[in-house]
Amino acid sequence: MTASSSPSASSSRSRRTYAAGAVLVAAATTAVLVLLPGGSDSRGGGARGSAAAGSASAVPAPADEGLLALARRDASDALAVGRADAPVVMIEYSDFQCPFCGRFARETKPELLRSYVDEGILRIEWRNFPVFGEESQRAALAGWAAGRQDRFWEFHDVVYGESRERNSGAFSTDRLVAMAREAGVADIDRFRSDMSSEEAREAVARDRDEGYGLGVSSTPAFLVNGEPILGAQPTDAFRSAVEAAARAVEE
Template sequence: MPPSPSRASTRVRRRNRTIAAAAVGLAAIITTVLAFTLDDGAAEPVKQGSAADARTPDARASALLALARRDADDPLAVGDADAPVVMIEYSDFQCPYCGKFARDTEPELIRSYVDKGVLRIEWRNFPIFGEESEQAARAAWAAGRQGKFWEFHDQAYSKTHRKNTGAFSTDKLTAMAKAAGVTDLDTFRSDMDSDEARTAVERDRTEGFDVGVTSTPAFLVNEIPVLGAQSAGTFKQAIESAAKAAQ
């Protein structure tokens, strides 16, 4: 029997209060740690709440640092598991600004910091633009099962597509997987449609909502938030600041 309207609305209100409280904490960190310039609508700012977060700044920072999974076998991560800086990236494959970051900035960060053992990048699927975003997220996870997540990531972001117009249909995603070097395409399709894929994607998305992410791309560089497809210089400043603090 479906829940009564009153119960359902109570759960929605409770979830909204939880997300709003988390957003207040993240917005406070953004205000005090780093001033953001959001270029060309690269992301919408997290909305500032009216009530102050009850936790101390040190407790907030510790909670954000604890989000890094540092799993050496995580196929959706690149870089040493014990790197001093972890950048968590919340992204959607249909987001044009996520694609801009993937093409223009991420390769430079990998060369300058990941390859030198300073930075680890951990991907989180954060699909917010509808059914094809959901399917692309599951496909990326499925490609990761065969060790080809980052190759699939590059294929998916190779160009900008209009949202929910078929660019991330099952056939198109399978073609991307093949181009990325996924060899067992039957298993890929099975994994993409599995409950395990849905659970993994929902885990990432819930984590993002819990820390107040409302738009993509959004990043945590250790405990430093960065919103939108910012310049390479903005990311470098955050990475170097986090690396210095971690010494």
């Protein structure tokens, strides 16, 4: 039996997971829910109950070792952008049907890419967190499949490029294939096969279960070097979080 699989090691990992989850749950529990201008406090059914599409204020909390350890820093990860050794990692739990995730993708992420990712300061790691039902799950599988051909972020931008009514058929298989074509996915037969594969389902489940284990129930939700940010906050909130995390690493 290896050290990593021993009872003591397993117990230690469990304690870290529970501690990390407690930090994020506490942040979510004490957050004051706010409504962004033009938004709506709409809710939709998820795999484990309702998930809010609204936003919540960022809650300062000390970075927890378990939360920091969630950053995968895998250079081959197609669902991540930025240097694997960047000083700051932002983990994003999102649903392709979430309107507030779309707002973040259109209004905030481009600024973060220009100011921090391109400068080698920030790495963004996407986690599929489908909470609005079957179409959310299907879109998550499609995003993973697009990533197999290095087109995840192009697919991401196509999906979020316009508002789509939730659970209306906008994420049928045929429409997702059309989005993949628009995103530049070259081998559509492979895309269809990857999308329906067990590997895709396991990858999406891994992301979703990671989020649920931390107490995430609303999208989008973020960890910036272990610091929770809940909801599609104004761009300045993310700039402040990234810059504070970068300073902390330097110190």
